[in-house]
Amino acid sequence: MKDAILQPSGQLQNMKGLLRRWNGPYTQLLRQTPGHLGLGQVPERLRPDGTTGAVCGFCSTGCGLRIHHRNGVAVNVSPDTLYPVNKGMACPKGWEALTPLYSEDRALAPRLRDSDGRLQTVSWNEALETMVSRFRSIQATFGPEFIAFLSTGQMMTEEMALLGALAKFGMGIRHCDSNTRQCMATAATACKESFGFDAPPYTYSDLEESDVLVFVGANPCIAHPILWQRVLGNPNRPEILVVDPRKTETASAATRHYAIQPKSDLVLFYGLANLLIQEGWVDQEFIREHTSFFEAFVDHVSEFSLARITDATGLCEDEVRSMASLLRPGKRVSYWWTMGVNQSHEGTRVAQAIINLALMTGQIGKPGTGANSITGQCNAMGSRLFSNITNLLGGHEFESPEHRRKVADELGLRPDP
C-alpha cells in the first residue's frame, strides 16, 4: 500500500515554488510594518516619519485624512480615525488624494508668457509684481469695474474671505461671483427666503438618526460615498425614499424609488403638501409657533390634486399616498437634495417646496430631521456663506434699501446697487 501514495514530481514542486514565493519583488512590496504615530500597520516601504492632517477635496463630505510623509515628502495617506465626519473611513477617491501630486502637468511655480507667447517659469516676486502692475494699469485706464473674478468651492473659507475683502474693499472690484452661481444659487436663495439666512440645518448624525430619509435628485452612493456610509450606519432600519427619474445606484439601494417624470418634482411636492394637509398629517403647533403665511400656502397647494400629481409624475395613486403617509409627523424624517434639484429649471421653488414639507410636519430642528441641501465641492458652503456671491453680509437682503444702507455705512461704501 505504501507504494501507492502519490508524491509530487520534481517539476510539480518547482511550480509550487513559482506560485507561492516569499521573497520575490512583489512580496517585498506587500510587506507590512507597525507604522507608529497611531497608524497601525503600514507598507514597510512607505513607513513615514510624520503625518499632517488634511481634508479630502474630492467631494463636499469633508473627510479627514492623514498625510504620511517621510523626509518632507508625502508618501501615503490614510483616513483619520478620530475625525467625526468619516470616522476612519475613506472612499476610493479619498484614497487617491495624493495622485494629483504625481501629475506631470502639475503647476509648481508661476509662469509668464514671453514675447513669443511661450510660458516661462518666473519667481513668485516677478509674478506678483506683474499681476499687480497689470491690474493697476487696467483699472487706471478703464475703471475699477473692468476687472472681475470668479471663485471656486475648492478654497479654504479664510482664503475666500480674504479674496472677497481684497477684491471688493481693497481693489474696488464690483463684479465677482463664486461657484455658487453655476452650482446651487437656487438652494442658497431658497434657504435665505425660507429661513432668513443660508445655512442648511443639519449635522451628519441626522443621517444615522432618521427613521425616514428622502433623497431628491441626489446620488450619494457615488457622489458622496462616506455620507452614504453614514446612512448605512443608521441602526433604525430606515425607510430610504429616492425621488429621481434615473435608476441610480442610490435608487437601487433605496427601500422605495419614485421614478418620476423629469420636471415633475414641484408638482409632486406641492401635491404631497396638499395631501398631508387634507389628511391632517401636519404639526399644527409647530406651524403656529414657527412659521408664517401658512393659510396662503394651504390655498396655493390646494390646486395640486392627486390626479394632477399622478398625471405629471407618472406615479400611481397608491405610491403617492404611501409616500405621504411616510412623511407625516411621528417618525423622524429628513430630506436631502443636491444637483438634481439645484440645477433644474425651477430649482429655487423645488428646494422651498421640500423645506415647506419639513416645516409643516415639524421635521426640523430635532435629531434625525431637516431639509438639507448637500453641496458638490468641498467648500461650496464656504463660498455661499462668505458673500463672494451677490449677497449682502450677515443675512441682510440686497433688495432692501435699508439693509443696503446699513451694510454700506459699515463698510464706507455707496449704498446704490
Ligand code: SF4
Ligand atoms: S466621501 Fe468625499 S470627502 Fe470623503 S473620501 Fe470620498 S471623495 Fe473624499
